[in-house]
Amino acid sequence: MSRSLEDAGLRPAEEFVLRFPHELSGGQRQRVSIAAALALEPDFIVADEPVSMLDVSIRTEILQLMMDLREKRGLTYLFITHDLSLAWILADRLAVMYLGKIVEQGTAEQVISRPKHPYTQALISVVPSPDPRHLAKRTILKGERPDAVNIPSGCRFHPRCPLAFEKCGWSADEVADELRSLSAGGLLPEIAGIQVQNPGTVAIGIVPGMTPGSAAANLRRVASENRDSRLALKGIADIRENGDAIRVTLQAWEEPVLVELEPGNAVACHLVTPPAESVPTVTA
Numbered sequence: 537m538s539r540s541l542e543d544a545g546l547r548p549a550e551e552f553v554l555r556f557p558h559e560l561s562g563g564q565r566q567r568v569s570i571a572a573a574l575a576l577e578p579d580f581i582v583a584d585e586p587v588s589m590l591d592v593s594i595r596t597e598i599l600q601l602m603m604d605l606r607e608k609r610g611l612t613y614l615f616i617t618h619d620l621s622l623a624w625i626l627a628d629r630l631a632v633m634y635l636g637k638i639v640e641q642g643t644a645e646q647v648i649s650r651p652k653h654p655y656t657q658a659l660i661s662v663v664p665s666p667d668p669r670h671l672a673k674r675t676i677l678k679g680e681r682p683d684a685v686n687i688p689s690g691c692r693f694h695p696r697c698p699l700a701f702e703k704c705g706w707s708a709d710e711v712a713d714e715l716r717s718l719s720a721g722g723l724l725p726e727i728a729g730i731q732v733q734n735p736g737t738v739a740i741g742i743v744p745g746m747t748p749g750s751a752a753a754n755l756r757r758v759a760s761e762n763r764d765s766r767l768a769l770k771g772i773a774d775i776r777e778n779g780d781a782i783r784v785t786l787q788a789w790e791e792p793v794l795v796e797l798e799p800g801n802a803v804a805c806h807l808v809t810p811p812a813e814s815v816p817t818v819t820a
């Protein structure tokens with residue numbers, strides 16, 4: 537049974553701050569922190585990156601101490617880490633988060649040995665192997681993790697997902713940026729301007745003297761030829777003339793939700809658990 541801070545003779549949590557003497561090493565500080573946490577006789581401990589700042593030689597000692605305490609005291613840890621190899625060794629169950637949402641969860645065996653979400657697969661592909669003969673194909677995610685206050689639409693992983701496709705949540709801004717890049721590269725000489733009209737439409741102006749029909753035809757061809765290397769182009773559902781301009785309509789999308797694939801193993805990805813509506817043929 538857990539005790540309250542008062543039961544343990546301690547002040548309330550907001551006043552309870554551990555102050556370490558400077559002469560304590562990182563490992564000693566972690567031991568003091570663990571002892572302080574155990575003073576309340578908890579059943580459950582949240583350990584947020586408990587060994588990430590420690591020297592490798594000290595890490596094993598602290599982890600062994602935590603595992604021994606788990607056995608002796610029947611503790612449950614919520615272990616937060618960026619080190620998947622560590623999670624694999626320590627955890628019974630894993631949950632992989634991206635930008636604040638769980639994208640895959642299951643037993644350590646399910647998640648590490650048979651990862652199904654592209655983010656989990658990419659994380660596992662870059663875990664170093666001590667065997668130099670083990671030449672795994674590494675998936676290096678492009679770009680930076682987006683700002684958490686500006687979460688991408690649809691699947692929040694889609695701007696970096698190497699497998700992202702039509703339904704994954706491409707925004708009009710992403711499609712417009714890709715079209716501007718193609719235009720800057722000289723592939724769309726008939727195009728004079730690209731503007732986001734609304735969340736589902738991009739409007740494109742035509743260079744004077746060019747016909748919207750030939751400009752739209754060239755845009756369709758270029759978008760189709762480049763969609764495998766510029767994935768945002770997969771967000772295009774339709775390209776057609778609209779008076780003296782061209783209207784680009786975007787694919788409908790939805791956010792993937794966690795779906796249980798087998799007991800205890802759930803994944804949030806349209807590739808694994810397709811949205812209700814089947815993916816239409818791309819016209820671009």
Ligand code: SF4
Nearest residue numbers: 691694697704805806
């Ligand atoms: S839904 Fe799946 S395929 Fe689409 S972006 Fe997200 S992780 Fe990638």
